[in-house]
Amino acid sequence: MSKEFSYQDVAEHNTKKDLFVVIHDKVYDCTKFVDEHPGGEEVMLDVAGQDATEAFEDVGHSDEARETLAQLIVGDLKRQPGDPVPKATSNDNAVVSSSSSSGGFGLYSVVAIGGLLAYFAYQYIQANAANQAQSA
């Protein structure tokens, strides 16, 4: 059975000499790899001891990169309530963008209804003015 790490356990390995990351709820020991990383050590240090799922996936790493990753695995992440969740996945982004576009439609309908109300108010005032002119 593979070892289980809490998020706190992983967070303790956040230096160049001792560098763990979480990717898709698996824990990887990248200490030996950090110097070899083609993308540089800086980006690895940025996510040291954290959930690097989004950073790793955003780059569009090759299959070769994923094979390297598989060799670095040391265990599973045991997520506990209150732990930081992985930052937005592509699915979450889709939800955000669809809700923001529906927000956009909402805004359009408010403008359209406002415009219609203004039009009818104008007609009403014109008709009233015409009535008054007739009765005078």
Ligand code: HEM
């Ligand atoms: C921890 C596991 C990681 C492994 C095993 C890994 C492996 C690799 C490999 C093999 C490449 C060469 C290109 C490719 O095959 O896709 C690469 C490139 C790259 N990696 Fe990673 N990487 C890891 C994590 C990260 C993280 C967390 C970032 C954060 C942003 C990152 C950013 C990059 C960038 C920007 C490149 C492109 C470098 C270039 O084309 O000049 N990598 N990585």
